[in-house]
Amino acid sequence: MPKDVLTFKRGGVHPKDQKHFSNNKKLETLPIPSLLVVSLSQHLGAPAKPLKKVGDSVKKGEKIGTASSFISAEVHSPVSGVIKKIIKQPLANSVVADAFLIEVDKDAEEVVFEKVDYSKKSDEELLNTIKDLGIVGLGGATFPSHVKFMIPKGKFVEYLVINGVECEPYLTSDHRTMLERSEEVLEGIMIAQRVTKAKNVIIGIEENKMDAVEKLRSIIKEKNYPIKVQPLKMRYPQGDEKQLLKATINREIPSGKLPLDIGAVVANIGTCFAIYEACAYNKPLIDRVVCISGECINEPKNLIVPIGTPIKELIDYCGGFKEEPDKIISGGAMMGFAFSSLDIPVVKGTSGVISIKEENKAIETACISCGKCVEVCPIGLMPTMLYRNIKNGNYQTALDKYSLMDCKECGCCSYTCPAHIPLVHYFKTGKKLARRKK
Ligand code: SF4
Ligand code: SF4
Known part of the structure; x- marks a missing residue:
């Protein structure tokens, strides 16, 4: 490694970077779709409080939700239009929250920042x-x-x-x-x-x-x-x-x-x-760059997208699928969430929409105690012990003795495991169940 190129010391993996699909694709602006779904829960913390009701007209950039606690954020309309409905909208991370369904007014005067x-x-x-x-x-x-x-x-x-x-x-x-x-x-x-x-x-x-x-x-x-x-x-x-x-x-x-x-x-x-x-x-956060990539998409792109755009619009704009994907992921392939529907909208945290074929649909087998998961954990945890305790319902031991809450859910352990055990899935579930028990 050249002297001036640095990295961290413990653990980590080298997955194929797969950047070639889209790293030479210049930023393009997605045409405004006719309907947007703008969630009031697009940030870490409490959802925003709605400032508008059904039937209200909104202007591009107007505030439509306001922070409801110290850790919360304002939400603005990405377009000019009318609020048709307020719906319960599931997001890629499985959060379900109120969202404004906004019908775009294509004839509205352009708002210039x-x-x-x-x-x-x-x-x-x-x-x-x-x-x-x-x-x-x-x-x-x-x-x-x-x-x-x-x-x-x-x-x-x-x-x-x-x-x-x-x-x-x-x-x-x-x-x-x-x-x-x-x-x-x-x-x-x-x-x-x-x-x-x-x-x-x-x-x-x-x-x-x-x-x-x-x-x-x-x-x-x-x-x-x-x-x-x-x-x-x-x-x-x-x-x-x-x-x-x-x-x-x-x-x-x-x-x-x-x-x-x-x-x-x-x-x-x-x-x-x-x-x-x-x-x-003075431009609010009403759009963002989203990378549309993966083996299954016809034309990978880096798009500037209004927040609230359903992901099917992005996929259509990129020419649809050339083959049926096994998974469509919000964010990166290692830590992202699988989309359960193409109606799910882009939120402030959507960095990518990745359509992939699963190379290796291997079946989970028993742990062979190889220790590879321990070698790659960047936090220095013992994924194999976390897994065994969670599987046996010993959540308290996983928490107290093996520091379950320190797990960053990076997926390095699952990626490396020769027994194909979905370790990070166990850890996510273990954290949820441990919290519930508490
Ligand atoms: S998912 Fe958790 S246990 Fe597994 S390597 Fe990452 S930090 Fe370590
Ligand atoms: S990498 Fe998989 S098989 Fe190896 S010790 Fe960890 S859990 Fe067991």
């Missing part, structure tokens, strides 16, 4: 803009950004680490954003730096995106931004905060602690682009 000079705004005003315009983490976690950037008294941020890793197979939305919205992403990062008052800023990018490394470096040099771009060896799950911080700043987040406890804040590339659009144009 004008450029504003945000340089005179105070840091507090910028933070309020990020809150008011509904920005959440777009890497998948959807944690409200204003909460993450609200640094409590007595804490300070030594490192703002920007996640440009995109280590999940197939996904290329952040890669294309770094290449095609480079200046905007860097400006968004500088806003995040101002708001968090971070002393150092590092962007971590895996080696399969060296074109993005070079592009960002050249703009950083030209603009004299105090930002370092750090190439990282390709390795999954390097996009997880724990592994990313180990790789970039060589610090470990202790069990049960947050990045801020070790002086760091992590933000994703797509989030920084959304922060730029919010601060420089």
Whole structure:
């Protein structure tokens, strides 16, 4: 490994990156569909409270849901139109929440977000803009950004680490954003730096995106931004905060602690682009880049999509399927959720729609105690013991002795297991049942 290419130390796997389907496909804007389904629960935390009722007209960018607790986020209409219904809408992650069914008014006057000079705004005003315009983490976690950037008294941020890793197979939305919205992403990062008052800023990018490394470096040099771009060896799950911080700043987040406890804040590339659009144009988070990829899709693409678009619209726009997929996944192939229906809409956290054939439909057999799952666990857990205890109903032992709650559900153990045991599935179920028992 060249000296200036870093990575994390413990565990991890090297799945085929499968980026070739879409990494050279330029960003395209999806035409506005006629109906959108905008969920009030598109972020981590409490669902937003509805501000509109059936029959109300809404304008593109208008607030239609407001944060209902400290950890929650505002929701805006991606289009101008009329609210036809409020329905219970299941999402890819199985959450069922109220959603507005919005019929698009194709004749409505176009809403243009004008450029504003945000340089005179105070840091507090910028933070309020990020809150008011509904920005959440777009890497998948959807944690409200204003909460993450609200640094409590007595804490300070030594490192703002920007996640440009995109280590999940197939996904290329952040890669294309770094290449095609480079200046905007860097400006968004500088806003995040101002708001968090971070002393150092590092962007971590895996080696399969060296074109993005070079592009960002050249703009950083030209603009004299105090930002370092750090190439990282390709390795999954390097996009997880724990592994990313180990790789970039060589610090470990202790069990049960947050990045801020070790002086760091992590933000994703797509989030920084959304922060730029919010601060420089007063544009709420009403669309995002979604990577449509996989072996089964006719024309893989990286699309700019209005939030609330049913995924069947994306699949149709990409020419439909060339063969029937075994699975359509929201997000990456390792940690994503299988879509149960093509009517499920894009939410703020939808980074990809991946249609795949399962190469190896192998049957689960008994554990052979090979220890491979232990070798690859990036957290240092013992997946084999977690599995045995959960299978036997010993949830308390899994929690207390084998730290079940520290499992990041990265799937490295399941990926490696020669007995094809769906370990991560057991851990997800085990966590749910343990919580219920409590
Ligand atoms: S899913 Fe959990 S137990 Fe398995 S490798 Fe990842 S963190 Fe470790
Ligand atoms: S990798 Fe699979 S077979 Fe090997 S010890 Fe772990 S659970 Fe058992």
